[in-house]
Amino acid sequence: MSDTNINLLVKAISSYWPSDPSDKARRYIGQFYDRTRLGTKISGKVEGNHGTYTVTVHLQETNLSSACSCYIGKGGNCHHCIALAKTFVKEPLGFRELETRKIEDVKSMADLEIYLKSVTLETLLSQLRGKGITQKAFAESIGMNTRHLALIKSSEKRNRFYNELGATKLAVLWALEHLADSER
Ligand SMILES: [Zn+2]
Numbered sequence: 001m002s003d004t005n006i007n008l009l010v011k012a013i014s015s016y017w018p019s020d021p022s023d024k025a026r027r028y029i030g031q032f033y034d035r036t037r038l039g040t041k042i043s044g045k046v047e048g049n050h051g052t053y054t055v056t057v058h059l060q061e062t063n064l065s066s067a068c069s070c071y072i073g074k075g076g077n078c079h080h081c082i083a084l085a086k087t088f089v090k091e092p093l094g095f096r097e098l099e100t101r102k103i104e105d106v107k108s109m110a111d112l113e114i115y116l117k118s119v120t121l122e123t124l125l126s127q128l129r130g131k132g133i134t135q136k137a138f139a140e141s142i143g144m145n146t147r148h149l150a151l152i153k154s155s156e157k158r159n160r161f162y163n164e165l166g167a168t169k170l171a172v173l174w175a176l177e178h179l180a181d182s183e184r
Contacts, residue, residue: 005037005039005040006037006092008040008059009037009040009042009057009059009088009092010088010089010092012040012059012062012064013057013064013085013086013088013089014089016064016085017082017085017086021079021082021083021086022079022082024079025079025080025082025083025086026083027083028046028048028079028080028083028084028087029083029086029087029090030087030090030091031046031047031083031087032044032045032046032055032083032084032087033045033046035087035088035094035095035096036095036096036097036098037088037092037095037096037097037098038097038098038100038117038118040058040059040060041056041057041058041059042056042057042058042084042085042088042095043055043056043159044084044087044095046080046083046084048070048080050070050071053068053069053070053073053080053159054068054069054159054160055067055068055069055073055080055081055083055084055159056068056081056084056159057076057081057084057085057088066081066084066085067081067157067158067159068080068081068158068159069158069159069160073158073159074158098114098117098118099114100114100115100118101114101115101118103115103173116166116169116170119169120153120156120157121152121153121156121165121168121169121172122153122156122157124169124172124173124176125138125153125172127172127176128172128175128176131176131179131180131181131182132181132182133175133179133182135149135150135153138171138172138175141175142171144168149168152164152165152168
């Protein structure tokens, strides 16, 4: 099925960014390392003017979104995002396909690492909300400032990772498994 994902992504990128990249974007094409793909989401790192940037392009249904950890890349669409997309179109197989794990198959620390990388804090918190537990209630129960939890979540979306991201995901997973659905 991975070929399908590659084709979908290449097609979406070509229609989203149909024109030739700017000179600014062009000089980053092919310069990415740690190139990976998880389904229809690609990721890569690149040396920018102010350090290393983590860049992602993600196709969900028919919606293409991108994000970059550079100072203008918050909502995506910066020249690093375009360059990553064009790098992928040129050489899709240069992106290593990431393994995935289902939560019930996580048995070792290696599995855990793979699993935690494949699920976002936002997804886990929305599953928690499905149990009737709000982000605010969860933060308070683990003694975390509500705004800090929101920051960890929004930072992950723009490829800036807090040290406590993995631990926070684990805390949500614990709550998902052990807490009963609360009344809404
Ligand atoms: Zn950027």
